[in-house]
Amino acid sequence: MENVPPPQGVKILPALLRDGRILQGIAQIVFVLVVVIVFNDLALRINSALDATNQSPNFEFLQNRAGFNIADSGSYSSNDRYVDAFRVGFINTLRVVSVGLVATTILGMLVGVLLLNNNFLVRSISRVYVEVLRNTPVLLQIFTWYFVVLFALPPQQESIELPQEGIRSLPLLQYALSLVVLVGIWRLSGSLRRKSWRILAREGGVAIIILVNLLGIELVSSGTPVELLPAIYISIKGVALFELLPSALFGVWMVFVVIGILVAAALWRYLHFITDSTGRPTPRTSAIVISVAGFTLLGWLIVGMLPTPSVIQVYNEDHDAIVDMEYDDAFESGLLTIDQELEYTRQPLLYRPPTLDRRGRNVETGIEISPAYLAVFLGLVIYTSAFIAEIVRAGIQAVPKGQLEASRALGISQGDMLRRIVLPQALRVIIPPLGNQYLNLSKNSSLAIAVSYTDIFQVTNTIINQSGQSVTGILMVLLAYLVISLAISLVMNLVNQRFEIVSR
Structure with a gap:
């Protein structure tokens, strides 16, 4: 079978x-x-x-009237819709995250470099800064800034003015000569053979010049009378800053700025080509700074030379009739409205110092920063900078010491060694964990609700309480933080690809 x-x-x-x-x-x-x-x-x-309970999830409720006010909201009012309130909260969160990322990066890198300083006192202070702050809860630090530091400031009527209002006699010529002497000391001390002598000459000269100017010791002249207006008010109600408003000639001035940037980019590529071809170092940084600053100042001067109208129409002092008046007289009398100042001024940017009302209780002009924003901003920035400082320190120490010794043996200056040898290799170690800290800062910004800062979390919480749309509200917050985190991750991945080692 x-x-x-x-x-x-x-x-x-x-x-x-x-x-x-x-x-x-x-x-x-x-x-x-x-x-x-x-x-x-x-x-x-x-x-x-x-x-x-008639609370099925939907997005139609976003078109309903919000019915509540929001601090730090600009033109928003209670008559706007829920979607407008959500937009305000999202913008307030971006204000904390965007500015906080820049500030914490600068502060963290500075402290990270100071952790490797040869000075024992500076190194020890930096180490204490890092260890204390990164081992303290961020919420506790936000509470400390809000309830201890900011609440100890004087009331609005007794605000701290920087600088204090009045006519001062400033030795402007002495300040200019001090700057020239500082540059001279820095350049001449570079010719000293011993490193200890160079450091002593530079630090000693800088300390003496700064001390002389701080103590008000006049060595050149009696000074020039200058009328000073406060640029910053600090009080328990927050901080009021000056503002720079773009005038009608701002676009013309920006043309010169863009031309300067394009010329700087062309010079950078040309000088980089010369360095790669001949091996001869070229002053690329100086060329870029001179190009951008030169075209910027040239544009400012050209715009400033444009003629102003001889006669304009303004309201009289009683504000009951429109009269014809010469521009200079109207400007000196303070009869120009803000729109007229922006239209007729010959400056691309109009400087407006902060002003208080007659009672000194509210800020009329200027940028007003609430104490809640300051507490959240300072708490997140300082807390995250402690972690970034450790990342920077580890990245710099990851560079082999043999390369540093070889660069010193070749006579490479400290600045060139840091820019050409240390940083390109250290950034490969610094950037990946730095992105994690950026994400932590963006997500920790939700703690702003603890001090009643109207970020996206607090605004959405109010929307949920009024509309009953809890699922939709939580989903909106989740998507908002997801968008912020993905944007940060995308940027950091692009930067990481730029500095990573290219291999076959």
Whole structure:
């Protein structure tokens, strides 16, 4: 009797079931199906429970009237919609995150470099700064800034003025000569052979010049009378800053600035080509600074030489009639409105110092920063800078010491060694963990609700309490923070690709 071979499918099925990759794929598919079923059942139960109370998730409620005010909201009012309130909260969160990322990077890198300073006192202070701040909860630091530091400031009527208002006799010529002497000391001390002599000459000269000017010791002249107006008011109600408003000639001036940037980019490429071709160092940084600053000042001078109108129409001092008046007289009398100043001024940017009302209780002009924003900003920046400082220190120490010794043996200056040898290699170590700290700062900004700062979390919480749309509100907050985190990750990945080692 002949043996009948089994069907082909009978042979294949056991082979597939013995394949580990097939089993892993089947297990993953089953897991995904289980997760989908569980979440679908959960969503159905939540939707049914909310339907019973007429609170089914939807986005239509965003078009309803909000009915509540928001601090730090600009032109927003309680008559606007929920979507407008959500937008204000999102912008307030971006204000903390965007400015905080820049500030914490600068502060963290500075402290990280100081951790490696040869001066024992500077190194010890930096180490204490890092250890204390990174081992203290960020929420506690925000509370400290808000309830201890800012609450100890004087009331608005007794604000701290920087600088104090009045006419001062400033030795402007002495300040200019001090700057020239500082540059001269810095340049001449570079010719000293011993490093200790160079450091002593530079630090000693800088300390003496700064001390002379701080103590008000006049060595050149009696000074020039200058009328000073406060540029900053600091009080328990926050900080009021000066503002720079773009005038009607701002676009013309920006043309010169853009030309300067384009010329600087062309010079950078040209000088970089010369360095690569000949090996001869070129002053690329100086060329860029001179190009941008030169075209910027040239544009400012040209715009400033444009003629002003001889006669304009303004309201009289009683504000009950419109009269014709010469521009200079109207400007000196303070009869120009802000729109007229922006239209007729020959400056691309109009400087406006902060002013208080007659009672000194509220800020009329200028940029007003609330104490809640300051507490959140300072708490997040200082807390995150402690971690960034450790990252910077580790990145610099990751550069092999042999390369540093070789660069010193070749006579490379300290600045060139830092720019060409240390930083390119240190950044490869610094950038990946630096992105994690940026993400931590953006997510820690949700702690602003602890001091009643109207960020996206607090605004959405108010929307949820009024509308009852808890699921939709939480989903909106989740998506908002997800967008911020993904944007930060995208930028940091691009920067990391720029500095990573290229290999085949």
